[in-house]
Amino acid sequence: MTAKILLYILSGSALMYLLVILTFTVGWYKMKIFTASVRHFTTKISVVVAFRNESKNLENLLNSLCHQTYPEELLEIVLVNDHSEDNSLSVIQDFLNENKKCRINLIKANGNGKKKALHDGISKATGDLIVTTDADCTAHKNWLVKMASFFEQEMPLLILGPVVYSKEKGWLQKFFSMDFLSLVASGAGSSAAELPLMGNGANMAFEKAIFLEAGAEAQKQQYASGDDVFLIHYLTQKYGQHTVRFIKNKETIIQTTPPQNLKEFINQRARWGSKAKGYNLIWPIIVTFSVFIFNLLLVVSFVYGFITPWFWSVFVLFILLKFLVDLPLLKDFSEFTDKNKLMAYLFPFELIYPFYIFFVSVKGLFFSYNWKGRQVH
Numbered sequence: 503m504t505a506k507i508l509l510y511i512l513s514g515s516a517l518m519y520l521l522v523i524l525t526f527t528v529g530w531y532k533m534k535i536f537t538a539s540v541r542h543f544t545t546k547i548s549v550v551v552a553f554r555n556e557s558k559n560l561e562n563l564l565n566s567l568c569h570q571t572y573p574e575e576l577l578e579i580v581l582v583n584d585h586s587e588d589n590s591l592s593v594i595q596d597f598l599n600e601n602k603k604c605r606i607n608l609i610k611a612n613g614n615g616k617k618k619a620l621h622d623g624i625s626k627a628t629g630d631l632i633v634t635t636d637a638d639c640t641a642h643k644n645w646l647v648k649m650a651s652f653f654e655q656e657m658p659l660l661i662l663g664p665v666v667y668s669k670e671k672g673w674l675q676k677f678f679s680m681d682f683l684s685l686v687a688s689g690a691g692s693s694a695a696e697l698p699l700m701g702n703g704a705n706m707a708f709e710k711a712i713f714l715e716a717g718a719e720a721q722k723q724q725y726a727s728g729d730d731v732f733l734i735h736y737l738t739q740k741y742g743q744h745t746v747r748f749i750k751n752k753e754t755i756i757q758t759t760p761p762q763n764l765k766e767f768i769n770q771r772a773r774w775g776s777k778a779k780g781y782n783l784i785w786p787i788i789v790t791f792s793v794f795i796f797n798l799l800l801v802v803s804f805v806y807g808f809i810t811p812w813f814w815s816v817f818v819l820f821i822l823l824k825f826l827v828d829l830p831l832l833k834d835f836s837e838f839t840d841k842n843k844l845m846a847y848l849f850p851f852e853l854i855y856p857f858y859i860f861f862v863s864v865k866g867l868f869f870s871y872n873w874k875g876r877q878v879h
Contacts, residue, residue: 508802508813512799512803512816512820515796516796516824518796519792525691525695525697526688526690526691527691529693529695530687530690530834531834533691533748536648536651536751538647538648539651540655545629545630545631545650546577546629546631547578547649547650548627548631548633549578549635549646550580550632550633550634551582551623551635551636552616552619553581553584554585554590554616554619555586555587555588555590556637557588559637560590560593560594561593563637563638564594565640568601570643570644570646572647572650577629578606578627578628579606579607580606580607580609580623581609583609583619609626611623627710630710630711631708633646634703634705635705636703639665639756639757640668641756642752642753644753645753645756649707652751653707658747659741659745660701660707660708660747661708661747662690662693662702662734663706663748663754663755664686664705664750664755664838665682665758667683667760669759670760675760677847677854678761679841679844680832681855683832683835683841683844688831689748690835692785692789693746693748696744698737699785699786699789700786701731701734701748703730705754705756712737713733731786735782738783739783750838752840755839755840768862768865796824797855797860798856800820800856801856803816803817803820804856821852824852825852
């Protein structure tokens with residue numbers, strides 16, 4: 503491949519990437535802050551959490567859930583134990599002994615894995631609106647009030663909510679947080695553009711009947727991740743792109759813990775990336791292809807610099823272009839989520855990102871990885 507041909511291909515991929523990110527950005531900027539007007543709620547909510555070996559996080563989660571301002575008589579918490587091997591159950595029991603008014607239904611998962619555990623929990627939940635989060639998360643006290651208000655006012659089939667990492671330590675976790683912020687912002691902007699792409703099960707709400715309807719199809723997807731994304735794609739395909747909505751309200755921001763080390767981060771991202779093999783909608787395929795190809799060609803251009811040194815200037819030029827394309831969305835989203843300080847890491851992040859995305863994509867698509875003590879293929 504000559505330098506001229508590579509430059510043309512890189513330019514074409516950059517244009518595709520620009521159009522994708524521009525779609526996210528326009529969607530995000532046109533989305534209005536949600537203002538709740540519902541005062542008398544009628545929706546019964548079940549918060550469903552599947553957990554495995556989360557003894558260090560469960561107390562914070564339960565404190566967060568049991569101090570919600572949503573009416574107690576309309577709320578239940580369903581915890582699904584996905585075969586934990588630590589003292590998670592003891593932590594829950596101790597919490598219940600001290601918080602007897604908190605309504606918690608603890609069940610044991612029949613199958614293995616988060617997707618099956620969630621299905622078990624949702625099947626046994628008594629609420630009409632299912633809200634999911636993760637065991638390492640905490641929520642604002644008005645989280646469920648805002649989610650229920652959005653559901654009753656806007657009547658979407660599925661609500662996507664914002665999720666951010668909190669209490670990052672060191673530059674490595676700052677990198678993790680910047681990466682996560684970009685994913686959530688992309689999902690939010692894409693949804694607002696009525697092109698639902700992805701969401702995070704740590705902050706999601708949907709009708710129980712809708713989930714059970716989609717469940718049989720979702721369970722066919724044999725991936726360790728994807729209970730959230732495949733549900734989004736199912737509803738988009740069957741009921742239309744307008745039925746999946748993102749809620750833009752600071753009180754709905756869920757905070758979660760960042761990966762503790764590089765290995766955990768790589769395994770998590772590989773798990774997330776592996777589900778791309780199951781995509782069958784054109785927009786998610788276009789986005790995945792565009793992002794991967796552009797970053798792959800950035801890696802190629804860097805390596806090509808060892809043959810043709812001036813191509814390193816091309817690499818830096820396109821990295822700068824990527825930075826300018828990503829900046830408007832990430833800057834505004836970071837302000838919305840109070841993660842402004844992360845913007846200082848954006849340009850260094852852009853230099854590393856192509857190599858990281860190439861490695862994680864290959865690992866997720868073609869190699870096995872470990873997650874929660876289980877080997878995944």
